[in-house]
Amino acid sequence: MTFTMHTKADLDLASEVQQLLFPKGSPRCQWCCIGSKNRMARGLGGDYFDFIPLADGCQVVFLGDVTGHGLQASVVMALLYGFIHRGTAENCNPLDMAARVNDFLFSFARRSRRLDHFFSTTLFYGVIDPATLEMRYINNGHVTPLVRRGHKVKHLAATGQPLGYFEQPEIIMDHFYFQPDDRFLLYTDGLVEAFNPKRQAFGMPGLERLLRHHRGNHIDFLDALFQALASFGAPDPPEDDCTAIAIDFHENAR
Secondary structure, three states, rough: HHHHHHHHHHHHHHHHOOOOHHOOOOOOOOEEEEEEEEEEEEOOOOOOEEEEEEEOOEEEEEEEEEOOOOHHHHHHHHHHHHOOOOOOOOOOOHHHHHHHHHHHHHHHHHOOOOOOOHHEEEEEEEEOOOOOEEEEEEEEEEOEEEEEOOOEEEEOOEEEEEOOOOOOEEEEOOOEEEOOOOOEEEHHHHHHEEEOOOEEEEHHHHHHHHHHHOOOOOOHHHHHHHHHHHHHHOOOOOOOEEEEEEEEEEOOOO
C-alpha cells in the first residue's frame, strides 16, 4: 500500500512538471490572439505544443502527438519539446525542423526493436509572418488543421508521414495565406476520436459544425469545444490526450 501511494505521488508530481512545459499565456500580438486548452488521458501524456515569437516578428506554433499514452509518452514528449525549442532558436525553417526531429527520434529508435515504435510522433510546425499572414508549415501525420473563413471551413492536408518511423520519410513544406477574421484551429486526434457511452465518435462533422457556427472569441470557442465533448458524453479524463489551439486573426492584421 505504501508503495502504491508513493507511486501515485510521483506520477502526480511528474504530471505537474509536465504541465509547466506548456504555455501559461499567449504571445502579445497586435495581429492575432492565440489560446490553448489541454486534457491528458492519464495525467501524463504525449501531446506537446507551444507558441514561440521570433526576433524578426514571426510566430512559430507547433503541436505534436507522441505515440502511446501515459508515462512513456511523457518522457518522449519532454525530449521532443526541448529539442524543438532549442532547434527553433537555431533554425526555424519547418522543412529543416521536421528532418531534424525525425533524425533525433530515429537515433533513439535504432537502440531497441522492442521500444522503437515509442520514438515516433505526428508534428505540425508552422511559421506565420504577420506582415503577409503567410504561414510556412509541415504537417507530418498530424490530424487535419482547420481554417474558418466566413461560413466555410478549409482543411490543411498532411504534408508527410509521421516522424521517427523511417530513416528518410516523406517531408514536404506547404504554404497558406490567412486573412483577417480567419480562425485557425489545431487539435490532436483525441478530440475527434472521443467516444460517448454508445461508442459513437465525436468526429470531424461535430468539430466542423462548432467551428463554423461559434462566434465568440478564441477562449470562448475552446471552452465551448470541451463543453461540447462533455455534452456528447465523452469521458473526463479522456481516453486519449486532447489538445486544441485556436488562433484568431484580427481585422487590422496586415
